[in-house]
Amino acid sequence: MEQQSQFRFIKSTHLLEVTALEAAMDGFTYDKHAHEEYAFGVTLSGRQDFFSNGVYHRSPPGHVIQLNPDEVHDGNSGGDDPLNYVMLYVHPRQIEPLFADAAGVESAKDIRMSETLMHDPVLRGYINELVRLMAHNVGSRIEQEHALYQIASRVVQRVGKFEPNELARRADGLLRRAKDFIHNHVDADLSLEDISEAANLSKYHFLRLFRRQYGITPHQYVINCRINAARTELDAGASLNDVVYRYGFSDLSHFNRRFKRIYGMTPKRYQASVTA
Known part of the structure; x- marks a missing residue:
């Protein structure tokens, strides 16, 4: 039933444009929607089913979900077990300078993550760590900044060769x-x-x-x-x-x-x- 679902949003005290979500879903279904932010999530238990970019995805425990700003998606728990997951929402203003620094370019405003669902234990660990720091309100500003930079660096590694002009032409x-x-x-x-x-x-x-x-x-x-x-x-x-x-x-x-x-x-x- 929908009332069994629980959602907790957490604002970082150090990173002004980062929000974490801890979600437990059993019977709830998101409408189609999009966020202004980049989103990075980890399925903790159960299965996360969702449409994004015209493709139907099933995310088992341990998998990472990435969504670009304005990327339309929905979502619900799949299978018989309740779904538990975490998600980070990071405004482009907060993370694009980190993308640029990790890629060694002046600007990364048009970076697009082509992988929506993946098994990447390294990125999963970075996401879980930043959620942990925010959820328990622990760690200094530099620790949270470093955790976010690790996420940005790993994303750039997975994007591969960074070509801003080519990426911009996609829009x-x-x-x-x-x-x-x-x-x-x-x-x-x-x-x-x-x-x-x-x-x-x-x-x-x-x-x-x-x-x-x-x-x-x-x-x-x-x-x-x-x-x-x-x-x-x-x-x-x-x-x-x-x-x-x-x-x-x-x-x-x-x-x-x-x-x-x-x-x-x-x-x-x-x-x-x-x-x-």
């Missing part, structure tokens, strides 16, 4: 323009026409391209961005009622339903967990 420029427009107007009453015009595409051609590229509709992406923006404000202590109406939700009940399908708990409980 569709028109759709990127549309996504930037959404992020810059996330609290506005956006229409499909507004967004498609920002991308210089006809409305329905844009709709088809966007859905094919990202696996969700522009409308779903706008809702997702609003929830992520609301979460950021809740992290900073914003009033729940202010956040609800600022980002276009009809009422608190509507916001609760949307938020819970992505973060496993109500926004009120989430805010209490990260600001305690």
Whole structure:
């Protein structure tokens, strides 16, 4: 049953844009969604089943999951046993300088991790260590920074030869323009026409391209961005009622339903967990 599932979000006291999640899932299913952050997770027990980039994955215990920013995915516990896993969410501003340093380049803004699911005991150990430091609020700033740098270095090793120009070309420029427009107007009453015009595409051609590229509709992406923006404000202590109406939700009940399908708990409980 869904009520047996438990989620604990932990904000680092040293790394301002890193959040850890400890999750125990039994009967809960995430809606399709995406995060602004890079995500690095470890399946601890049970099996983690999820779609990402049009591929169905099954993650057994000990496996590592990587997700790029804005990578659409869902998730649920697979098999008969409850699922336990940890996940780190790291904002690009926090980790991309570390990617660049590990790769020996000036900028790593367009790095894309091609492996979604892998068996890598080294990376698994680095992820578990940073979660441990954050969950128990132990270790100095330099210890947590070093743990995150180890994760970034291992990711760069697995990416292989780092070619920023080639990686940048993978992104569709028109759709990127549309996504930037959404992020810059996330609290506005956006229409499909507004967004498609920002991308210089006809409305329905844009709709088809966007859905094919990202696996969700522009409308779903706008809702997702609003929830992520609301979460950021809740992290900073914003009033729940202010956040609800600022980002276009009809009422608190509507916001609760949307938020819970992505973060496993109500926004009120989430805010209490990260600001305690």
